[in-house]
Amino acid sequence: MLSEKMTEALNQQINKEFYSAYLYLEMANYYADESLDGFQNWFNVQAKEEMAHAMLFVNYLLDHSCHVNLEAIAKPGQTYNDYKAPLEASLKHEKEITASINNLYELSVQDNDYRTRQILDWFIREQYEEEVNAQNLIDRYEIFGEDKHALWEMNQDLLARTFVEPTIA
Numbered sequence: 532m533l534s535e536k537m538t539e540a541l542n543q544q545i546n547k548e549f550y551s552a553y554l555y556l557e558m559a560n561y562y563a564d565e566s567l568d569g570f571q572n573w574f575n576v577q578a579k580e581e582m583a584h585a586m587l588f589v590n591y592l593l594d595h596s597c598h599v600n601l602e603a604i605a606k607p608g609q610t611y612n613d614y615k616a617p618l619e620a621s622l623k624h625e626k627e628i629t630a631s632i633n634n635l636y637e638l639s640v641q642d643n644d645y646r647t648r649q650i651l652d653w654f655i656r657e658q659y660e661e662e663v664n665a666q667n668l669i670d671r672y673e674i675f676g677e678d679k680h681a682l683w684e685m686n687q688d689l690l691a692r693t694f695v696e697p698t699i700a
């Protein structure tokens with residue numbers, strides 16, 4: 532059985548994952564406006580992943596007969612002045628999500644909640660990947676972003692990303 536505190540914390544995490552999806556959709560739309568369809572695609576896939584993360588937590592709560600409390604999703608409302616800005620904002624955001632997952636992990640340790648800890652192990656690894664991916668995009672943009680032809684190549688590369696439904700093994 533999950534503690535009340537853990538149930539509340541997981542509900543808050545669900546909201547953060549949906550907010551992440553919203554934030555990445557906004558970034559995707561920014562790149563769409565700039566005719567960078569590869570960057571748009573990359574962030575649309577990112578948004579889908581975040582929705583899937585939210586659903587993993589939703590289903591986890593439902594499996595334990597815990598109430599899923601869907602709160603309002605905050606408005607991202609960001610404006611971006613150049614192509615690099617969303618990339619930097621996404622790394623910053625992922626670091627915040629990592630901190631949030633770490634807090635959940637800490638709570639699972641306090642609660643002796645071994646099962647939730649096992650689920651969170653997956654999210655700890657996922658956040659490692661998310662931060663590496665976000666940093667990687669910044670690094671590539673710094674090398675190729677200023678050159679129009681190289682930027683186009685990078686855009687084409689990002690166009691190839693496809694969504695794979697995440698499963699907790």
Ligand code: MG
Pocket residue numbers: 548551580581584628
């Ligand atoms: Mg996530």
